[in-house]
Amino acid sequence: MIQLYDTTLRDGMQGEGMSLSAEEKVRLAHKLDQLGIDMIEAGFPASNPKELELFERLAAETFEHAEVAAFGMTRRRDVSAGADPGLRILADGFTPVCTLVGKTWRLHLDKVVRVDPEENLAMIADSVAFLAATGKRVVYDAEHFFDGYADDSEYALRCLRAAAEAGAETVVCCDTNGGTLPGRVAAAMADVVAAVADGVRVGIHCHDDAGCAVANTLAAVEAGATHVQGTLNGYGERCGNANLVTVIPNLQLKLGYGCLDDERLSRLTEVAHFADELLNFPPDPDQPYVGRNAFAHKGGMHVAGVNVDPATFEHVEPERVGNSRQVLVSELSGKGTVRSAAAAAGLDLDEAAAQRVVDRVKDLEHRGYHYEAADGSFELLLRKETGEYEPLFRLESWRAIVEKRADGKVETEATVKIWVDGERYVRTAEGNGPVNALDRALRSAITEIYPQLEDIELVNFKVRILDEDKGTGAVTRVLLDASDGQEVWGSIGVSENVIEASWEALVDSLERSMQPARVRTQPLK
């Protein structure tokens, strides 16, 4: 079996635009665990208060399968391993696995850190031995390994052996600058596997600066590596890290190396998209295996061919990685799926109504809606089909005004005019932004009638610009999460106008909380 080591939460976070709270990192760690990742590198436990908080939270979590790894560096030149503050933190931490990075390339020793090559070997050995003595299982990351190997192969191998002989469970060859090509990776790895003692696992860590991170990882495994590092969706600095979402199915479905059981592998698409959603990145539609276009067929001959035999035009069965042929645009577009979603919401949807929902979803997705994260809006859509939908109010109009005044202050005010039970309500409120002001104005009107709505909190608000390249003329998708303190549900709005899109999501989030079945079965606190 290949040992899968994910470094999304550490090396992946070096990528542009990567930003996650400690809470979000914990959620992502659980997703990685569910996927079947063996080791999750979470970061350096003391680089800042946020990392410290993350490790405190992780210590309290239970994972089904994955082990958490903490990351650090070999000891400083001038202190013993036991006196090195970074190593002490690793030793005292809860993680069963500690990953240490150290130098391998003489160019770096000479020009960057100015450490004597022999001293560097001692730093590696001391640091690994210190952690191993505290009972930690040590993964040793040999930084710039392939450049170091090209420069002075004997010294690069000595670095690995120093770690292995000091008790490292795994030694990892890192292509830190990312420019090595598969032929050189294969040759060096064969040498590494021969050089380290039996029983020491050999690993690979690649970057995509030459567009070969995936191929390099495969070449290393074919040469004997059994520990594979990478990130979800290839996140990482510069051109990114090796993309585990591509590496895993290549290893398993094409080269026959065991990575994940079939059921877990079929969650690959979902996990890849979850990570993008969490990071507020639009999923790459062209991503191998999991992209929306990865199994898209254009033209009659392709579709006809696939109908006769999918192998004619598909390199693997999309279902194996949880993806689907593009004729099925989304997970919700099958009638069966729609009916089971309805049943889950306590709604009885007949065949014809399910077909109408499928058609409607297709149309809405074409316009930019996306129900994967908007279960609340999707439930309302189902209710509208079954006649079990009750609008909260009838809208007459609303207006939001944002004004930057001459004194530099920004004022925001919104007015809503609505009708409930034949009565007209006009309310105005201020807010720290137009959506906030609209929310307050609307609630100030309807909580007079439905006081329970006061307890609904908007817990999450995401804005995604579709067709980003249309500048400020692009379509905006707003996703809102609301909660009554027990449950969380998502809603969606889409419009060229960000305020209109937000309003739509806002109304859905409140209406969803008030639907009859819910009010009956789940009294709001």
Added chain:
Amino acid sequence: MIQLYDTTLRDGMQGEGMSLSAEEKVRLAHKLDQLGIDMIEAGFPASNPKELELFERLAAETFEHAEVAAFGMTRRRDVSAGADPGLRILADGFTPVCTLVGKTWRLHLDKVVRVDPEENLAMIADSVAFLAATGKRVVYDAEHFFDGYADDSEYALRCLRAAAEAGAETVVCCDTNGGTLPGRVAAAMADVVAAVADGVRVGIHCHDDAGCAVANTLAAVEAGATHVQGTLNGYGERCGNANLVTVIPNLQLKLGYGCLDDERLSRLTEVAHFADELLNFPPDPDQPYVGRNAFAHKGGMHVAGVNVDPATFEHVEPERVGNSRQVLVSELSGKGTVRSAAAAAGLDLDEAAAQRVVDRVKDLEHRGYHYEAADGSFELLLRKETGEYEPLFRLESWRAIVEKRADGKVETEATVKIWVDGERYVRTAEGNGPVNALDRALRSAITEIYPQLEDIELVNFKVRILDEDKGTGAVTRVLLDASDGQEVWGSIGVSENVIEASWEALVDSLERSMQPARVRTQPLK
């Protein structure tokens, strides 16, 4: 020398969102020519009136170096080659090169086209011979070659030999379904090179369904292929074609195969971005070699290392492919980083001013600013420190009103009141959203004074909610990319109010385009 064959205009156009007029295709063909591409596959000259128009235009163009190739299929089963209308069009066309695609995989012969394998060989041979007899140089694309080879290697090789013996100049092994991995490509190609007669060129055409199109192409060349097909930026259906922008520098700078002379290679970044601009795609910042992040450095040690010796952290010199080093400004950044960023913008920042910038950036980052992708705003910040900043206008006030009317229509209107050179301008505009309306109102005022600003386009607009868990009360970060058609720069705004944040970014993006140094050195068209 490797023969570079670009199929952006034919196979690349199968990708999602790919759309170019005949005129734009001609412009792109000239760019490819300037880059030094040897053959440009333009499409099938009679598939529709637009293609016909393209070939008419191309016939009238002069190219410095490149030859144009027309694309078609082997003859139909029931007619002679000379009577096949598609082949007649190719024969009558102006292009010196004709590329023919034909079947190689028995699965397709049996299940899709239902052609007898011997008849298929005759179709290949007849079609190639017919075109060769008219004086065309024929490139034969063996569709699904690698799948066919895995299924029945002898038959797959017979298809290639049929083309070669009938007079094809080049036979190309295509991984049409894109799922083949480098090991299998290398093995098959070695066999192909041995099987076809000396003097027949062997080529490779890959797709990226397994994330290995680049590596597969390299493996084929290392096994003896000397004709390389691919597209700019990897455009193409599903997961895309082999990316020539990555393949070329890998072959030339790392494996020592001649592709382009140095001067042409240094246009690679420009050509890659030109194609994205033409197609209205935001350039992938993480693309190998040419992406904005491809040579980006974060943190003090990287920057210090690169200053000592670029090889410490860069796999090639960015200038060789026309890219440049990017120093990312982040929480970790020190005075040195700020000073080199200033120098890159042509600003002289002394030690004390650099310290003030560092302090200011720290404070701003704490409030949610993030300058990695907002180089335009960062430059303005530097200019404010050096006194080389000129505001475009003095703001009195602005106001945006979004109204959902009783008839269901949404109306958006914005008014700006500004002063320029002692003169007051009040302008109102409508828009499809509040930011769009503000943009229009502001520009309608200032383009009277600075008509160049009409040419600034907002090419990208991203909204990110920080502290998403604060619901609609969260802080909003807006990132805008603007372009004058040559250069792209990013700007940022942060506020609790999404409109205020957008306004801030908008003003930065326009001001950045008008700073003195820039106006002096780069007159806007």
